[in-house]
Amino acid sequence: MLERSDIAENALQALHDEDYDRPFNTQSLNAETLIFTGGRSGRSLGGDWNFCVDLLDTGLRQKWFAMTPADPGDRIEPWDYDPHTGETVPVPSCWQMLKEKWYFFEGSAWYSRPVTVDPLSEGRRRFLRIGAAQYDCKVFVNGRFLGNHYGGSTPFCLELTQALVPGENWLMLCVNNSRTRDRVPMRNTDWFNYGGIYREVTLYETPATVIRDLFVRLDGGAIRVSVQADGPADTARFEIPELGVATDIPLTEGRGEARIEAAPALWSPESPRLYDVTCTAGGDSVQDRVGFRSIARRGTEIVLNGRPLFLRGISVHEDDAGDGKLTSEEDIRRRFAHAKELGCNFLRLAHYPHHERAAEIADEMGFLLWEEIPVYWAVDFENPATLRDATNQLTELIRRDRNRASVAIWSIGNENPDTDARLAFMRSLAETCRAEDPTRLVAAACLVNHRKLKIEDRLAAHIDVIGINEYYGWYDENFDELGVIGENSAPDRPVVISETGADGDHEAGPETGLFSLAYQAEVYRKQIATLRALDYVKGMSPWILYDFRVERRQNVFQRGWNRKGLIAADKQTKKPAFDILAAYYAERAEEDTA
Numbered sequence: 078m079l080e081r082s083d084i085a086e087n088a089l090q091a092l093h094d095e096d097y098d099r100p101f102n103t104q105s106l107n108a109e110t111l112i113f114t115g116g117r118s119g120r121s122l123g124g125d126w127n128f129c130v131d132l133l134d135t136g137l138r139q140k141w142f143a144m145t146p147a148d149p150g151d152r153i154e155p156w157d158y159d160p161h162t163g164e165t166v167p168v169p170s171c172w173q174m175l176k177e178k179w180y181f182f183e184g185s186a187w188y189s190r191p192v193t194v195d196p197l198s199e200g201r202r203r204f205l206r207i208g209a210a211q212y213d214c215k216v217f218v219n220g221r222f223l224g225n226h227y228g229g230s231t232p233f234c235l236e237l238t239q240a241l242v243p244g245e246n247w248l249m250l251c252v253n254n255s256r257t258r259d260r261v262p263m264r265n266t267d268w269f270n271y272g273g274i275y276r277e278v279t280l281y282e283t284p285a286t287v288i289r290d291l292f293v294r295l296d297g298g299a300i301r302v303s304v305q306a307d308g309p310a311d312t313a314r315f316e317i318p319e320l321g322v323a324t325d326i327p328l329t330e331g332r333g334e335a336r337i338e339a340a341p342a343l344w345s346p347e348s349p350r351l352y353d354v355t356c357t358a359g360g361d362s363v364q365d366r367v368g369f370r371s372i373a374r375r376g377t378e379i380v381l382n383g384r385p386l387f388l389r390g391i392s393v394h395e396d397d398a399g400d401g402k403l404t405s406e407e408d409i410r411r412r413f414a415h416a417k418e419l420g421c422n423f424l425r426l427a428h429y430p431h432h433e434r435a436a437e438i439a440d441e442m443g444f445l446l447w448e449e450i451p452v453y454w455a456v457d458f459e460n461p462a463t464l465r466d467a468t469n470q471l472t473e474l475i476r477r478d479r480n481r482a483s484v485a486i487w488s489i490g491n492e493n494p495d496t497d498a499r500l501a502f503m504r505s506l507a508e509t510c511r512a513e514d515p516t517r518l519v520a521a522a523c524l525v526n527h528r529k530l531k532i533e534d535r536l537a538a539h540i541d542v543i544g545i546n547e548y549y550g551w552y553d554e555n556f557d558e559l560g561v562i563g564e565n566s567a568p569d570r571p572v573v574i575s576e577t578g579a580d581g582d583h584e585a586g587p588e589t590g591l592f593s594l595a596y597q598a599e600v601y602r603k604q605i606a607t608l609r610a611l612d613y614v615k616g617m618s619p620w621i622l623y624d625f626r627v628e629r630r631q632n633v634f635q636r637g638w639n640r641k642g643l644i645a646a647d648k649q650t651k652k653p654a655f656d657i658l659a660a661y662y663a664e665r666a667e668e669d670t671a
């Protein structure tokens with residue numbers, strides 16, 4: 078902790094040092110520090126935390142994290158912040174949703190709370206897991222900096238075995254949601270830049286050996302399992318009781334893999350069969366519920382368990398009028414209930430990793446998912462640090478969700494400019510996908526050349542599913558061009574219409590014309606009439622299930638919202654286009670099962 082002289086020295090340094098944050102931007106909390114948490118019971122650190130916004134990063138400059146708890150009357154030098162008392166906010170939450178004065182706040186904010194722990198028994202370990210903090214999170218315990226994470230939508234872990242002392246400890250998190258050129262996403266997006274710790278914070282205790290990773294998947298007629306344990310263990314025991322599977326997997330330097338003959342019933346949207354699996358190593362034990370299925374590209378078809386299928390989808394953001402990016406179980410279930418009503422078998426979880434419960438519930442309910450990282454528009458493709466960040470977010474997402482049968486597609490980008498730098502960047506991400514998980518399809522929303530009426534994007538040759546976002550009836554005029562694009566492109570792999578739609582304002586919209594519900598409905602009618610005749614299209618995920626908040630939409634009908642939802646921001650009021658899409662999907666489902 079600081080002596081008075083340190084503070085005095087630091088005071089000047091704090092004013093003059095513009096590299097003050099460099100020691101803290103380590104990105105040392107990343108895919109490599111994750112632990113597998115399925116089946117573990119942790120202690121929630123949710124609830125009220127002390128909170129303070131810090132627009133000028135005074136906290137990092139002045140080292141607020143090093144202040145010890147003290148009565149204000151007992152302090153012997155001036156101070157600008159009270160990490161141990163003051164205003165509180167709930168964790169998880171997004172600060173924009175808590176007070177109007179924080180609505181557009183972008184910068185650092187400090188969260189702190191005491192954490193009281195018992196002494197650890199010999200050899201036991203402790204890990205902190207943060208479900209997501211938007212965007213940069215720096216972790217301090219008892220005055221010491223312990224690590225930093227970049228990426229606003231994936232989980233991260235850090236070991237606190239040594240850092241926590243028996244009795245009271247102080248945990249401080251500095252979370253920064255600034256939009257910068259080198260981040261993923263960068264400054265410009267079409268969704269709201271929420272900030273804060275908006276997913277669960279949990280403290281886990283484990284034996285000396287901790288299972289960091291477990292990957293279970295179908296591999297031809299067998300089940301393949303990969304385990305990674307950290308700590309003493311020569312073997313891992315893997316079991317699927319319902320299939321009579323019980324295998325010892327030898328571990329070398331903590332890693333092991335086995336291919337186990339087994340014949341599970343296959344998972345599909347119609348029959349979402351899941352199996353309990355357990356893995357133990359060195360006294361540590363984890364569990365999961367896993368479905369087994371194959372998903373592949375065969376020529377221009379998407380093939381599930383050997384059968385071609387059409388993806389009847391809908392896109393969705395993680396956004397709520399009252400809670401922002403904070404997601405509850407109820408919210409996820411409502412989203413899937415609406416998707417069922419629409420007749421979907423597929424959802425695009427745009428444009429960043431959604432809460433992990435989404436894929437777990439999709440596994441149970443029988444939805445296929447497109448999961449995505451926010452390599453959106455013009456991120457800094459030239460910058461190796463940006464690629465490192467994107468690669469880490471992708472790896473964290475894949476390791477979090479690769480046991481989910483529902484997840485069919487990893488999407489690595491959305492509408493990016495076709496430059497050499499971008500191609501190299503995206504090829505590298507596609508390779509990361511295949512190295513981390515060879516069992517799924519890789520996709521991106523690619524570019525169409527509207528002059529030549531052709532899919533013209535060099536990335537298309539390096540992915541399995543070509544997404545195209547098209548807005549005929551809204552940003553583009555002539556629906557017939559969709560057929561011409563198919564003819565001119567003659568794609569050799571499946572194409573999915575990853576977005577299409579139009580705004581319709583249910584509150585203030587006009588009776589007819591742009592932003593009316595009638596116009597939106599008409600766009601859906603025409604889209605459906607056009608798309609149903611196009612063989613090259615193997616699925617669609619129109620834009621979007623609910624209206625969502627965004628800074629860049631401020632016209633008289635938008636008023637801070639993208640109004641392309643089939644349902645309004647209240648998540649209740651269905652617009653007429655909802656029934657039009659539902660009718661088409663009902664028809665399509667019948668044709669596809671005939």
Ligand code: GCB
Pocket residue numbers: 267428491492546576620639641
């Ligand atoms: C797009 C983007 C999406 C936008 C949408 C729109 O092409 O991918 O993020 O929200 O269009 O509404 O313009």
